[in-house]
Amino acid sequence: DAGVTQSPTHLIKTRGQQVTLRCSPKSGHDTVSWYQQALGQGPQFIFQYYEEEERQRGNFPDRFSGHQFPNYSSELNVNALLLGDSALYLCASSLFLTGYLNTEAFFGQGTRLTVV
Amino acid sequence: AQSVTQLGSHVSVSEGALVLLRCNYSSSVPPYLFWYVQYPNQGLQLLLKYTTGATLVKGINGFEAEFKKSETSFHLTKPSAHMSDAAEYFCAVSGISGGYNKLIFGAGTRLAVHP
Numbered sequence: 460d461a462g463v464t465q466s467p468t469h470l471i472k473t474r475g476q477q478v479t480l481r482c483s484p485k486s487g488h489d490t491v492s493w494y495q496q497a498l499g500q501g502p503q504f505i506f507q508y509y510e511e512e513e514r515q516r517g518n519f520p521d522r523f524s525g526h527q528f529p530n531y532s533s534e535l536n537v538n539a540l541l542l543g544d545s546a547l548y549l550c551a552s553s554l555f556l557t558g559y560l561n562t563e564a565f566f567g568q569g570t571r572l573t574v575v
Numbered sequence: 576a577q578s579v580t581q582l583g584s585h586v587s588v589s590e591g592a593l594v595l596l597r598c599n600y601s602s603s604v605p606p607y608l609f610w611y612v613q614y615p616n617q618g619l620q621l622l623l624k625y626t627t628g629a630t631l632v633k634g635i636n637g638f639e640a641e642f643k644k645s646e647t648s649f650h651l652t653k654p655s656a657h658m659s660d661a662a663e664y665f666c667a668v669s670g671i672s673g674g675y676n677k678l679i680f681g682a683g684t685r686l687a688v689h690p
Contacts, residue, residue: 463618501680501681501683549619
């Protein structure tokens with residue numbers, strides 16, 4: 460079991476550009492959540508996808524968007540990059556259980572985005 | 576609304592000493608509580624979790640935590656620190672909202688272990 464895999468591991472972009480980060484969930488998981496972790500801070504929830512729809516969203520602008528594919532993998536897109544978007548972006552997968560808390564969230568290694 | 580406060584951004588202990596990392600939470604619904612560890616340049620690994628039932632939970636690598644509702648706390652302890660325990664530790668709270676949950680993390684505590 461490969462666990463949660465994210466690509467790329469590192470990325471450097473210029474202000475104003477757009478970026479796409481990718482995540483493959485752990486085998487058997489159907490829910491993907493994305494988090495932003497700025498340097499020296501705890502992860503902040505961006506949004507969560509289940510059944511190819513955004514189910515919850517944190518306090519992030521519309522420049523942050525996502526997608527979930529039929530195979531449960533997911534993409535995070537950020538438009539009009541700002542210097543403040545530099546962070547470690549973490550993907551977490553879990554199994555949604557109706558009427559109950561999702562199972563344990565497994566995290567990927569993250570994608571380190573640097574905006575210059 | 577939910578939130579987590581981790582007291583002490585840096586904790587330093589001697590090898591073999593007790594490790595105590597403090598976490599207080601706020602939640603309007605029954606909380607689910609977690610401790611995660613992050614090693615440099617890596618993602619998060621779950622140490623332990625509290626959902627329901629026994630308030631003292633044991634996790635991996637000898638860590639344990641006790642849920643105290645009256646104190647709204649979920650402190651992480653380990654009787655004897657190892658050099659390999661040096662890492663960043665995050666406390667998180669979760670609760671169902673509209674059928675879906677998300678993790679709310681504290682700012683983290685960096686644990687240093689010296690010989």
